[in-house]
Amino acid sequence: MSSSSIRVRFAPSPTGMFHxxxxxxxxxxxxxxxxxxxxxxxxxEDTDASRNKPEWTEGIIRALAWLxxxxxxxxxxxxxxxxxxxxxxxxxxxxxxGRAYYCDCTREDVIARTGDSNKGYDGYCRDRDxxxxxxxxxxxxTPDEGQxxxxxxxRGKPTFENKVLEDFVIARSNGSVxxxxxxxxxxxxxxxxxxxxxxxxxxxxxxxQLLWEALGHQAPVWAHVPVIVNEKRQKLSKRRDKVALEDYxxxxxxxxxxxNYLMLLGWAPSGDREVxxxxxxxxxxxxxxxxxxxxxxxxxxLRAINGDYIRMLSVEEFIAECLPFLEKAPFEVDMKxxxxxxxxxxxxxxxLSEIVQMVDFAFLDEPAFDEASWTKAMKDPAAEIxxxxxxxYRDAPWNAEELKTxxxxxxxxxxxxxxxxxxPVRVAVTGRTVxxxxxxxxxxxxxxxxxxxxxxxxxxxxx
Numbered sequence: 001m002s003s004s005s006i007r008v009r010f011a012p013s014p015t016g017m018f019h020x021x022x023x024x025x026x027x028x029x030x031x032x033x034x035x036x037x038x039x040x041x042x043x044x045e046d047t048d049a050s051r052n053k054p055e056w057t058e059g060i061i062r063a064l065a066w067l068x069x070x071x072x073x074x075x076x077x078x079x080x081x082x083x084x085x086x087x088x089x090x091x092x093x094x095x096x097x098g099r100a101y102y103c104d105c106t107r108e109d110v111i112a113r114t115g116d117s118n119k120g121y122d123g124y125c126r127d128r129d130x131x132x133x134x135x136x137x138x139x140x141x142t143p144d145e146g147q148x149x150x151x152x153x154x155r156g157k158p159t160f161e162n163k164v165l166e167d168f169v170i171a172r173s174n175g176s177v178x179x180x181x182x183x184x185x186x187x188x189x190x191x192x193x194x195x196x197x198x199x200x201x202x203x204x205x206x207x208x209q210l211l212w213e214a215l216g217h218q219a220p221v222w223a224h225v226p227v228i229v230n231e232k233r234q235k236l237s238k239r240r241d242k243v244a245l246e247d248y249x250x251x252x253x254x255x256x257x258x259x260n261y262l263m264l265l266g267w268a269p270s271g272d273r274e275v276x277x278x279x280x281x282x283x284x285x286x287x288x289x290x291x292x293x294x295x296x297x298x299x300x301x302l303r304a305i306n307g308d309y310i311r312m313l314s315v316e317e318f319i320a321e322c323l324p325f326l327e328k329a330p331f332e333v334d335m336k337x338x339x340x341x342x343x344x345x346x347x348x349x350x351x352l353s354e355i356v357q358m359v360d361f362a363f364l365d366e367p368a369f370d371e372a373s374w375t376k377a378m379k380d381p382a383a384e385i386x387x388x389x390x391x392x393y394r395d396a397p398w399n400a401e402e403l404k405t406x407x408x409x410x411x412x413x414x415x416x417x418x419x420x421x422x423x424p425v426r427v428a429v430t431g432r433t434v435x436x437x438x439x440x441x442x443x444x445x446x447x448x449x450x451x452x453x454x455x456x457x458x459x460x461x462x463x
Contacts, residue, residue: 006038008194009187010064010074013045014056017244018063020297021198021228021236024262028225029196030069031263031285040069041190042076047084047182063245066255083186087177090185090215091138091170099214100170102130103139120166138171140181140211148206153194153223153288160206168207180204184211187220196223196287223287226266229294236297252325252352253302257309261302265295274301275308307350318346322355329356331363338362340444344436358435362445367431367453377433378461381414382424386458388413389425390451398447400439407439428457 008029012022033040044060046052061077064070094100103125111117113124121139130136143162150158170181177185187195202224212219228236236243248258260276267290269276310318319342326333341359349355361367392406404418411421426438429450435441442450 006033006036006193007041007191008033008038008196009041009043009190009192011043011045011080011183011186011197012060013048013051014053014060015048015051016056016238017246018056018060019236019238019243020245020248020262021243022060023063023067023245023258024228024265025197025225026064026069027067027259027262028223028285028287028290030073031282032194032196032287034073034282035285038193040074041078041192042074043078043080043186043190044076045080045179045183045186047080047176059246063249066245066249067259068255078186078190080182080186083182083189084177086189087182087185090181090188090211091177093216094140094170094181094211094214095138097214098141100138100140101126101128101167102132102136103167103169104130104133104136121168123167126167135173137169137173139167140170140207140214142167142207142210148209150202150205150209150222151219152202152205153221154226154290155202155224155292158202158205165206165210170211180207181211184208184215188212188215188217193220194223195220196225199224199227199292223290225290226292226295228265228297230297233294233296235294241297242299248302250353252321252349252354253306254309254321254352257302257306260309261305265297266290266293274305303350310349310352311347313346315343315346318342321352325353325355329360329363331360333359333363337444341436341441344440348436361430361435361441366456367429369427369431370433373427373431373433377423377427378457383458383461385410385414385416385421385424386428386454386461389421390454390458393442393447393451393454398443400437400443403439403442424457425454429453 010022010026010029012018012026030040032038042064044057046057057077064074091100105121105124110119110121110124114122125139126141142165146162148160148162148165150160152158168180169178171177205222205224209219230236230241234240238244242248245258249255256278259278260274260281263281263285264274264276267285269280269284310321313321319339322338322342326338338359341362345355345358349358388410389407392410393403396402396406407421407425408418411418414421422438423433426435427433429438429442429445430436
């Protein structure tokens, strides 16, 4: 790639919540621009008035900013709807060259002639010499012979036989210019040199390359990044999978972790690692090294990476990241108490939203019991263990080390190791079998609340 002459673009349509696939394309384009000293252009392709909403545009810009691609990192945003005259000018140029023609065929007409609903347009109007008129679209006249080769940095040089490229529509019957031509006209106007986009657009590349050439410009260098699939190796779907970046942000994924993970969808850094400093990614990423095979969106791996990033925060940063989730908790949080629990929790949460359930025992009047945990932990001799623990803790120095020692002694009296002895105490106090370190939690909770919860659990057991 050349250096400062590179101009890439990210051109989403504001027709829904921002997709993780779009986020990956934006990141790939951004990194390419930063590496080369080039420019990233943000263009909002908003010409589908029936589906576009201003809030979707705002959501795209917010999501990009969350990822680190804020207004200082790109040129724009430009809006495709503001460039309609350029689209019409491109259409006139192609018509004037004789590279396009008017067509009044409906889809039903084509099916009636071919007898096949799966066949594309049959070229019926190519030589009818129709002029403009109501109900007439404009089709590009694709070459009858030869091939169109697309130079793709990921896929090499895929070649398409021109005879199988149907004469595609470049102006609808209402006069509006559809995606294929509008996209090319905008790219030309904005000086785009490299087009990095999803694999689903690969079939459009030969058609758009022909349009670039018809308009007297050299086509850009293409790079079609691999499709993203779910665990069943199906393409991610808005209807079936969690694909909105905003949903992951709301669940408590960190932007740095999401950036890291998305960059690994189709590309791998040097060494066997998944948590990669951003400066290493920026230094090592090459679009040519992206794998053409489908990329698996592994939510478990994303969670693990996010957990690693959470643990890399300072305790103060972790507390700050938790605040939005604590503010929405169904109980009042005493921040002095939470600060004492934060360091314990930081090593155990994978996403920030988990913090609420992890610390709820310290702020509720009584624990929120998980009944499966209760059933598992409160088997004989649970009542006797709780009674012995209550006695042992009544006069114990209230610190984690001593609380652990006292419960070890209780367990020994029943011939149990600490892990077995502490299970009913943990559930009695926190409501669950899994959570923060038990004895540090008891120290924070305090003697009075701890003894009261143990007594209440024992009473429930004994009826």
